[in-house]
Amino acid sequence: MSQIEISNFERFDVRKKLIEFITDAPGIRYRELLRLTGLSNGVLSYHLDVLTKNGRIKNKKTNQRVTRYYPNGFSEEESEIIAVLRQETSRKIIQFIIENPHCTFNEIVDYCGKVPSTISWHLSKLKESEIVENLKSNNTGTYTVKKCDKVNEIIEKHKNSFVQRIVNDYVDMVESI
Template identity: 30%
Template sequence: MTDPTSDSEADRNPALELETRREIYKEIDDTPGVHFRALLEEFDYAKGTLQYHLRQLERGGLLEASDDGTYTRYYPAGSFDEADRAVMNALRREYARRIVAHLAVEGGLTTTELSDRLDRSPSTVSWHLSKLEDAELVTKDRDGRRVVYELTDPDRVEYLYTVHRRSFTDRVVDRLFDLWDSY
């Protein structure tokens, strides 16, 4: 695949004619699923300036935006299907990422079990689980009186986390996935 940030590609795609846009695109390519606020912090641009450049990259067919319910996240165009974007959106949120990691490594868990592992209140964990359920990343099943949550596609989660591991800065999740790899 050609590098859209190379000078020859920039000559062919007017959306990359400016160094600023090439830098923004490169950051998004290196950190797929990065959200608007993180890009603002990374580049220290005025909000309107960043919005303008992102729109130009989208119009140029280089970026796709994804709304995760809280943030607008950006991906290189054509690199992630809808299901992959849903996983990446979750992996970009700290506690959702940790919940997903525990479910990937340990299998089905209840809200209480996850709450104990994350040292967060059951209501906080329940909120994150409902968002993950809305994104169709987890399912819940009744096991007697217990409600157990499981990942809908643990292989997809493991693959995306492994491929993009460097772009996540979460040692806790890294350790969990290392445990998973050792089984």
């Protein structure tokens, strides 16, 4: 059966599956949905558009090029935090700061094992999102998570979706070898 011959029931089934993916991994990116569903670009785009217009899901563009999808009912604050937590380096930084409140920039760099410019970029995005704040005292800057309880709640609630992405990325890498 070709893509054009998909029945209304199957369309509903596709949309139901998309809602499941988005509910299980809020903040999922379009490309990841494309990979997980095996749908063509146009078919996926169509179904996501229908779900969005009917208020079943919502989407949010970040950085003018990344579109993330969320279940209906996700607050703006939750969407912002999830989007940041879906980035591995940002998630590592946040988790380190939560475990080591008032840590310094150099401690974060050492922990993450990334070059200072990368950490600086991520920290600026985290400060922009008002998730992390930079406290200055005695010419030393330290970092703390502003919304610690909310961030911890979201990490705990959605930790399986973060782990699943790492597993999927690893499987893709191994299969490409």
